Amino acid sequence: MSAYVVEAPAVPTVPVEGEAAAFPVRRILCVGRNYWAHRREMGAGDDDRDPPFFFTKPADAVVPPGADPAYPPCTADLHHEIELVVAIGRPGVAVPVEAALDLVYGYAVGVDLTRRDLQAAAKAKGQPWDAAKGFDASAPISAIRRWQGPAPTGRIALSVNGEVRQDAAVADMIWNVAEIVSEASKLWALAPGDLIFTGTPEGVAALARGDRVEGEVEGVGALAFTVAA
Numbered sequence: 001m002s003a004y005v006v007e008a009p010a011v012p013t014v015p016v017e018g019e020a021a022a023f024p025v026r027r028i029l030c031v032g033r034n035y036w037a038h039r040r041e042m043g044a045g046d047d048d049r050d051p052p053f054f055f056t057k058p059a060d061a062v063v064p065p066g067a068d069p070a071y072p073p074c075t076a077d078l079h080h081e082i083e084l085v086v087a088i089g090r091p092g093v094a095v096p097v098e099a100a101l102d103l104v105y106g107y108a109v110g111v112d113l114t115r116r117d118l119q120a121a122a123k124a125k126g127q128p129w130d131a132a133k134g135f136d137a138s139a140p141i142s143a144i145r146r147w148q149g150p151a152p153t154g155r156i157a158l159s160v161n162g163e164v165r166q167d168a169a170v171a172d173m174i175w176n177v178a179e180i181v182s183e184a185s186k187l188w189a190l191a192p193g194d195l196i197f198t199g200t201p202e203g204v205a206a207l208a209r210g211d212r213v214e215g216e217v218e219g220v221g222a223l224a225f226t227v228a229a
């Protein structure tokens with residue numbers, strides 16, 4: 001006999017390199033405006049000194065490697081944002097920066113798919129970003145690479161149909177990984193299964209149906225998908 005009145009949702013998962021068992025996704029936190037050059041391309045002035053901030057996507061927004069996300073409804077301006085993703089493996093509350101990397105299970109490569117037209121409309125009206133950011137299949141992700149020690153700092157890049165659109169370094173982030181995890185742990189009790197998308201560098205642009213997207217973070221891995229019809 002079921003303990004639930006409707007069918008219980010499946011636990012979204014992300015594969016882990018070299019492991020038969022998968023990483024269960026509890027929730028997805030995302031950092032906004034974490035690279036200066038991307039802030040400028042999004043219209044921020046040189047006097048912009050606001051710290052980065054968080055928004056969220058639902059756990060079942062993940063698109064595991066090998067799957068292709070559909071072009072989402074209600075947009076004519078779907079954008080790619082290549083991001084380093086932190087997979088949290090240990091719980092933590094108000095963790096100091098010096099201890100924050102102890103919570104990290106590993107890293108992955110993700111794309112924060114964005115309905116940019118809905119985001120612009122939300123910004124103009126002072127409304128929340130959920131429909132712009134947290135839609136179905138909005139978080140394609142690579143397998144997770146287990147990791148200990150200093151966080152990745154290398155090249156982060158994305159190409160569409162073989163043309164490089166985003167090409168920067170993780171080291172250019174305004175908040176580094178330890179600072180992101182520490183800040184997040186002040187706002188939420190972090191727990192195993194949490195994913196944190198750490199923000200995108202400059203070069204975000206529109207995707208069309210049928211586009212082939214390939215992304216990589218040096219030392220972490222790569223992902224590839226086709227935008228389905």
Ligand code: MN
Nearest residue numbers: 081112199200
């Ligand atoms: Mn983003």
